[in-house]
Structures are given as structure tokens and as C-alpha cells.
Amino acid sequence: MNQVSHTAAHSGMALWAVLITSSFYAAAEVTGSVDPIFLTALRLAFSAVLFLPLVFLRGEASLSRSHLAGHAWLGLLLAVYFASLFEALRHTSVVTTALLFTLVPLMTLGIELRLIPSANSRGRIMPMLMGASGAALLIIGRAGHVVVSEPYPILVYAAGCLAMAVYSPLSQWLKKDSLRQRSPVGMTFWNMLFGAVFLLGYTFYDGGWRTAALLDVADIGWLFYLALFATLGTFWLLHRATASIAPATVISYIYLSTLITTACHWFWFKQTPVILEITGALMVGFGMFALFQVGKRRGSAAA
Template sequence: MLLWAVLVGLSFPAVGAMSELPPLSLTSLRFLIACAGLWWLVRRAPAFLPDGRALPLYALMGLCLAGFFGAMFWAAHHATALSMATLFVTVPLLAFLMGLLFGVERLAWRLPAILALGAAGALGLAIAESLAQGGRLRLGIGEAVFFLGCLATALYPVLSKWGLATGRLPESAAVRTFWSLGLGAVLVGLAGLAVEPVGRLAAMTGRDLLLLGYLGLFSSALTFWLLQRATAVLTPSAVTAYGYLVPFVSMLLLFVREPGRVGWVWLPGSLLVIVAIALLLRHGRGDG
């Protein structure tokens, strides 16, 4: 999950570097590329073909992924990479609350306290970004759309954990990733055909194609395979809590590109995030 956090953090600047193209169609292409990369892992799996109980659940999980990545592509041109990464840290708290509803989380104080600590650190990073830009914290349309995407992605590990607990989904993380991404690609692709000027995809540049390939293979196939593997042994909120490292990764990238914008004001949030991850790792070992 530490590798997962690094890959997710790197995906925000990559999305922001792409041309402004139809987001739903881009999401569908990204998922198809991810499925192509996963094919060699799943083609001989014994539980590869889904049954009648798994197929609707895969479709709902695919919609969750489509909702998040569609919002991410659209918001990339209406919000900064660091503000998106900061909003992303609401996901663990959302996953914990929804996990309680589905019966896959336990009502205890320790994990919510760790989640709150990490959220406070992320808020500190958001304030640092605002001060660096000479402005105040505010919510725009880009941030609002991306938050709806965060709601969708928080539901994804909850549904996956519930499917595993009830025997509706197979044990193979690659199979679960393949079908949720595949059905998500079909559903969001159909939506893109209905509401978007798909012909604008012809304007994709060579750089756009390279970035899309990277996002498909690394920020979709690999990250969700890692997430599915972790979901089998951790709760949804514990899995997604590693997202607290995402704004920290974005801050490090900002420091590499514009070191003059990163000062001592970034330190409190960074320290809180690091402490939260350390406590989360200790909590995970205690659960094991």
C-alpha cells in the first residue's frame, strides 16, 4: 500500500499534464489499457468467468471506478493537482462510515482516531498550499465534482470486502480487478458516446497517448491490483487510509519542481501525515 500511495500521488500531475479531452471516453480507454495489462494474470485463473451473483457486483464496482476517474479527468483542468490530492484524503473516513453500514468495519475508537489525525495533516498541507499561492481555502466546481468522485471510490473497497465476506467474489485479486475495470470501461464508454464529443479524441497528441498508457498500466491496473490484494486482509478504511500519503507525494513533487514554494509552513501537515501512517502500520500489525 505504500507503493500504491506513491503511484496514486504521481497520477495527479500526469492527468493534469494531458490535453483537455472528453473525460468519460478517456476513462474508458484507460480501463481498457489496464485490462489488457492484467490479461496475462487472469486468463488461466480458475474463477475467471463471473457467475450470476458476481456480475452485478462487478458492474457496481465498475461504476464506482468510472465515477471517480471521470471526475478526476474533468476536475484536472478545474482544480490544482495538490487540491485534488488533498480532497482524496476524505476517502478513508467515507470508507469507514460506509463500511459500518455494510458490516465490514468494526465500531472502535483507535482506527477513526488515526484517520482523523491523517485528515488533519492533509488539511495542514491544503492550508500550506493556500498560503503559498497567497489566497484562502475555497471550494470551486472542480473540487465539488472531484469530491463526488471521492464518494464513489470510497465505496469500491467496501463493495469488494463485502463481496469477499459473502462469497460473491473470488479470492484472486487480479480477477476482481480485471472484471471491475472491464465493466467500468464498458459502462463509462457508453456514457461517453451518449454525452461527449468523442471525435475530439482524434486531437490526442503523442504525449497524451504515452500518459494514457502510463495511467492505464500503472495508475489503474497496478494500483487497483494492489488495493484488491490489501482488501483481502485489511478493512476498507485501513486500505484507503494509505491515501494520506498522496498529498505528501504531491508536495514532494512540488518541492522538486518549485522548491521556493515549499517552506516551513508545510512541516506540521507533513509530520501529522507521517505519524498517522506509522500508527496505521502499527495498527495493522496489531490486527494481524
């Protein structure tokens, strides 16, 4: 797989953070009475269909046994994450899940050290801790409080966060062996397709598919927008970046997305920033800059 430059990978992930932020607002436009897991399955399925022509053009439409196993595992991790998120949200607040998700990059780093250790891993610990702490302050500052949750949703979503943390390092590890011929296009298509299949299977089991009758034309339009930009685009950018920069650094861009979301509330919704948000914004900014510099020095040393 052809690698993009260090700067291009980071620039792509900055765009990823913008697209992730936009997805929150677009998702809010879809009818709230439709089962969220079913909606996510549709998003993944629509995204895979949109990528199908490119998959045929690149000759990645066939699956060997090793390809099947690799993509199935990665698709299952996506399904576990989304299913756990929506199950947790039935019992706790968005603030609680958002705070838990700030731990995913650090969890990713731990798994990365086991699967694909690199020389600059220690140098990324402090910037990532700063970014995670800053993102937590942004979330708490915007919410104005921390909700004490019951153990059940925390344990459920923690399992989902672990699945998401495994996703990128496992993807990169598999690219060295069974999936080494897969491009970002092929990885995005097949992982999303398997994720959609697992999620659709779950909704048929629990009956969530029946809410499809509540979808209207506007909902379908928003779903295609989400499928094209917030799902297909973000997964392609993620797989494109992991070919050049470490998986834990890639997923750390969720901190930048948190900062962008908060900035939208400041400027779009005319909300006055509180001291926690300002402190968190500075910490995220310094943390992300430090991560960029650590990766840049590694790239220069390798050259």
C-alpha cells in the first residue's frame, strides 16, 4: 500500500476531525424514533455500496480465506463498538460516554505496544495524556457537571471502547500479513460491509429493524450524507493515515474533534467559554502539536 507523507496524513486526520464533528449535527436531523443501531447499520451499508465501484476498479472485490477472517474480525470490532455505545446511552448520559471515549487513544497505545511496537511510543505518552485531559475538561466544561453513572452502562461501553482501541492496531498488524495487499479503499469497504452485516443481524435479533418504517425522505437524505462524508470519508482517511503514522496517534484526533465541537458552541451558538473549556482547549492544542512533532522527528530519523 502506498504511504502518504507525514504531513499529508496529519492533514487528512484534521479533516477527519471536522467530518466527525459535522456528523454529530447531521445525525441529530434523523428521526429520533428509528433504532440507532439500525441507522448505524444502514450508514455502514450505504457507505460500502458507494465504495463498491472503486473496489472493482482496484481489483479488491475478491476475498481469500485470510481476507475473510481479517475483515470479519475488524467488522465485528466496529459492530461491538456501536452496539455498546447505543446500549450504554439507554442507561447513561452522552457526557459519561464522551468522557470514557477520551481513554480510547491511550488504550490504543497500550495495544499498539503489544502488536506493533515502535521507537517513539514513550514520547507519545505525555502528549496523549495532555490531549485526553484537555478533552475531558472540554466535555465537563460544556456540560457543566459530571453525571455519576451506574456500573452497567460503564462496563458495556468500556467493552466497546476496548473494541475500538483494538481496531486500528489490529488493522495495521493484519496489513503486514493477511491483508498486506489491501489499500485504504479495500480496507474501508470490506470492514464497513462486515460491520453492517453484524449490526443488521443484531437488529433482526432484537427487532430494531422494524423501525425502518418510520424513516422518511429527509432521513434517507441525511443518511446518505452521513454515509458519504461522516462514515466512508472518515474511515478512508483513518486507513490512509495508519499507513504512515501510528494508530494511537491517528485515533488521538478525536481530541481535536472535541475541541472543534466546543468551538462550534462558542462561535455558532454564541456560548461564552468557561475557564475549564479554555484550559482544555489549550491542553488539546499543545498535546496535538506535540504528537505531530514526535511523529515528525521519527520520520526525519527514519529518512
